[in-house]
Amino acid sequence: MNVAERKKQTVVSSGISGLDEILRGGLPASNLYIVQGAPGSGKTTAALQFLRAGVALGEPCIYVSLSQTRAELEAIALSHGWTLDGIRVEELSASDSINRAADQTIFQTTELRLDETRKAIESAIEEHKPSRLVYDSLLEIRLITADSPRFRRELIAFKAFLAQRNIVALLLDTQTSETDRTGEEVDGIAHGVIRLDKSLEEYGGVRRRIEVSKMRGVPVADGYHDMAIREGEGVVVFPRIVPGAAARTVKPQLIKSGVDTLDEMFGGGQESGTTTLVIGQAGTGKSTMASLYATAALKRGESVGLFLFEERIETFFRRSEGLGMALRQFHEDGQLILRDFNPNEISPGEFGQIVQQSVNSEKVKVVVIDSFTGYLNSLPHREKAVRDIQSLLKYLARAGVLTILIVAQHGLLGQGVGIDVDVSFLGDTVLLLRIAEHEGRLRRSITVVKKRHGPHDLDVRELFIQSSGVSVIAYNPLPEV
Structure with missing residues (x-):
């Protein structure tokens, strides 16, 4: 894509000015993006900033949470002086159907849990028709799918569902020491992949970095960029200087x-x-x-x-x-x-x-x-x-x-x-x-x-x-x- 075509392309703000600078303006509209990182790396905070940017523009926004309660999300927002006003929080549990599935003999428990979780998410989207959506997190879906092919099929179907409705979605993917990197599962499906890195040096505070490892059609400033999580500001990104x-x-x-x-x-x-x-x-x-x-x-x-x-x-x-x-x-x-x-x-x-x-x-x-x-x-x-x-x-x-x-x-x-x-x-x-x-x-x-x-x-x-x-x-x- 040349410069002229890039200028014509509709983009939406990520809610983080430094990240928008790295992205040469923002996230290409109507696409699905993966935000990866270890616990505590800033994924939820960045997701709230993304939705708050949409609320500021009058857009309907949904936070679908399989891993955190509304009270936990409110606590994170409150720590920065924010509220969840204008953001609809859909609390779901990937295990809601366990009790009902226990008596089933025809369907496997994991399949029933996955189907009901998917239906609940799609129902919330159809009802509230959001322009922006955050899905938190892929780790829970990964745990209830029987195998990687099934997990990939779920993501591909969900991507098509969102694309038909022109929704910009962030899918949070928690990386833990117990789970291997799953980039081979999701990187090829998403339009873009943003990784948040958190490391503790031998002395001093925690060092945080961000990398846009993939973004189709955008000449991003690749490599790591320093970032921080600041009270009252949330995730703050410092793009690497280009002389x-x-x-x-x-x-x-x-x-x-x-x-x-x-x-x-x-x-x-x-x-x-x-x-x-x-x-x-x-x-x-x-x-x-x-x-x-x-x-x-x-x-x-x-x-x-x-x-x-x-x-x-x-x-x-x-x-x-x-x-x-x-x-x-x-x-x-x-x-x-x-x-x-x-x-x-x-x-x-x-x-x-x-x-x-x-x-x-x-x-x-x-x-x-x-x-x-x-x-x-x-x-x-x-x-x-x-x-x-x-x-x-x-x-x-x-x-x-x-x-x-x-x-x-x-x-x-x-x-x-x-x-x-x-x-x-x-x-x-x-x-x-x-x-x-x-x-x-x-x-x-x-x-x-x-x-x-x-x-x-x-x-x-x-x-x-x-x-x-x-x-x-x-x-x-x-x-x-």
Whole structure:
């Protein structure tokens, strides 16, 4: 299906904006979809969001439940501040006919239970004529069917029944450790398959991901995308960043720091659409360098996004004010977007989306991540985090943003970067800060060791950080001992 045909195709919202983005607009109408996942992965919450989206449009919606009571569904909705108003809940039990079937000698018990369950569902659909339907869950139907062929026939017949009535249906399929994956049974029948993944790492919170493993006729953003279940929001999906989605910058601009001698080291300034790694051990002035560029951009009237992983917002303000950089008013005015994070509570996908949205909505020209080391050290799979941040940096580059990454090093002399993966390739520019002791005083040095775009100064200069501000002068080497 080409782009024009896709635009003509009617789609319905899943009720989850991030999932709709992955689906390029929503679910193709009048089709059957499978939502798979382990218990607790968010299937029921996502299903309620799907039906609530229909209710908001005035559509009749039914939740057919073979596994949960109405009271349980109401409790789930209430936990998010929702109600089931407008959603008809049909409570059925796949075992309702056991007592009646016990006296039968002609029909097998399983066949009678399956037939009566099917009739009850079809009767509810015929009576209420829904536009959207959730069937919870296939596990109960699978358990009462005698074999896989019978289970497949039931699904095919049910799919045809729904298609004749133009119903968009989500069939929830619970995956448990006791049951093997049944994708070979249902994947080929459904128009689309959405999988919710839940895993517990060695430390930190539960990690949740979502994958659209199949969607006929839709060029979905394949692979895993981070997701979360939030009180009051339900399932929240963070689509993986696609660098090509950002508009290309027509003409790079020089971004200055406000300190002439520092700008000279970069050949006049740093270019928009590039990434600068500021590397150094504790006390060398890494965060001060970032604050310097942020302050200069704010004074030029540009917006700045500053994302903290190791420092509280109040600490940042006080440190900046101690150097003559008053930033509180910029923050109150909304020109400075300032966020601090607990790294254990945010996924790479969510962080990337927060940065991306700030750039798109607030026209941010400078982004500071302080520190990238703390961000990586909080994640169990650092190599993947580096790939995720690389996609984010490419997106920011295409959007014409100067990105400053603070990278900490171990020890007083900074032997070795504080992470066990190579990140040097991420930077178009590398600014190296050092500190050394001489005659009872610590001396800071600053060097531009790499700059892909244009010339730069190779000299080592001395960096002064004082209450009056920041200055850079020619470096007088220490005398030989």
